[in-house]
Amino acid sequence: MAYGTALAVLADPTRRQVFERLRxxxxxxxxxxxxxxxxxxAVSQHLKVLKDAGLVEERSEGVRRIYSLRREGLMELREWLDSFWGDALDAFKLEAERSYKAKKRDK
Structure with a gap:
């Protein structure tokens, strides 16, 4: 599942509520x-969309279907979001090094 799919699926507020209840x-x-x-x-339809996106799984328990989160389904989204921290930290490091070198030159 692509992180874009997870973002699109979770963009719907009702679907997000359904997803959060499974926490x-x-x-x-x-x-x-x-x-x-x-x-x-309608909740069943939202669960189907979440399941098709790989965010939710279901199992049968007698005549009932039990739904639960697929935490693995969020991993690509999390990795994508985490990449922003890496980029931000790299940029901070470069700026700190530039600032340090500029101060040394000014002395």
């Missing part, structure tokens, strides 16, 4: 849907 652990659709301003079938 607390695996749950069936009815528990995920409880209290949301959308119907249970």
């Amino acid at each position: 607390e652990g695996p749950r069936p659709v009815n528990r995920i849907a409880h209290g949301l301003p959308v119907s249970r079938p």
Whole structure:
């Protein structure tokens, strides 16, 4: 899954709420849907999109489907976001070195 897919899928506020409810652990659709301003079938559709994006997985438990986060699905997004820290730190290091050299020259 590309990080762009994760960003696009999680851009929807309702889908993000569905996703965040799974942080607390695996749950069936009815528990995920409880209290949301959308119907249970709508939550099921959001779960399908999350599953297709590799962010959620499901397992059968009798007649119920239990959904849980696929933390691996977030790894590419996390690596992409982490790359910004590396770039920022590299830029900070270069600026600090330039500043240090400029001060030495001015003495």
